[in-house]
Amino acid sequence: MKIAIIGCGNMGMAFARAFLKFDLVKKEDFLLVEKSEDRTEKLSSFQPGVITGVISPQISEYDLIILSVKPQDFLSVSESLREVITEKQVVLSIMAGITIQIIQNALNHKAVIRAMPNTPAMLGMGITAYSASPEVEMNQLRKVENLINATGRSVFLEDEEQLNAVTALSGSGPAYFFYVVKAMIEAGKKMGFEESVAALLVKQTMLGSFHLINTADKSLDELIKAVASKGGTTEAALRQFEAGGLDETLMDGIIAAQVRSRELSEG
């Protein structure tokens, strides 16, 4: 399969590397379109077939076109792409918020898959949800699903609107996790630890706790209860979190991300 990637930043290249790792695509079968000169310099070490700063008719030789520019850059990309895209090509967009309908209209092109991955895709440990327009043929969908699965796990959604919630939950989710880890490390520093020691304590705690979620035969409430001894230290912390409305704040934040994802489709 020959793949063109428009926007070769964090996510575009995470996808490209995952496809290569699983031998799904040959290096020479990539066309990388990147606007940033800094990024373009770094892309040469990837040794793709073509690196370019502009969308040209050459792109019509590629089976799949991945749109991985920021949503705000889509309009200008679509103006050049609609001139050269051909009917047999499939478009895979990972842009937050931009709907299949908007992409179809802007490109005057029917076969569009919209996906929402996350940054652990860089390690092949991502989760991607995706929806497709009815014009994407089953064999095309399967091929794209195989590519996505090189970046981690995937889930197909019949209802495209749910991708806004996915964006808020798992798309943005890694940042919430890093935010909590950072706050815990800061607390460790406040209590007198050097950053490296605080980071070791926190990171190993998060890793071990994650595995407990997956392997222990207990609900999250039971896992919390198993840590929080009556009248003990954990209870003191949890009381403070509740008083500050931490769980509500987290939920409100995630819903704000969903609202923002919907807004992005409005331009």
Ligand SMILES: NC(=O)C1=CN([C@@H]2O[C@H](COP(=O)(O)OP(=O)(O)OC[C@H]3O[C@@H](n4cnc5c(N)ncnc54)[C@H](OP(=O)(O)O)[C@@H]3O)[C@@H](O)[C@H]2O)C=CC1
């Ligand atoms: N980061 C994440 O965790 C996730 C991101 N996404 C989505 O993925 C998309 C990309 O995100 P991310 O990789 O983080 O962004 P990046 O900014 O890292 O990458 C986008 C790249 O596209 C370049 N670009 C902009 N306009 C053009 C153009 N006309 N032609 C070619 N290249 C262009 C940008 O250059 P310049 O910097 O000069 O503008 C930049 O290098 C976004 O739409 C985002 O919503 C989805 C899931 C997770």
Ligand SMILES: O=C(O)[C@@H]1CCC=N1
């Ligand atoms: O913050 C964003 O808009 C993108 C989408 C999900 C993660 N990053």
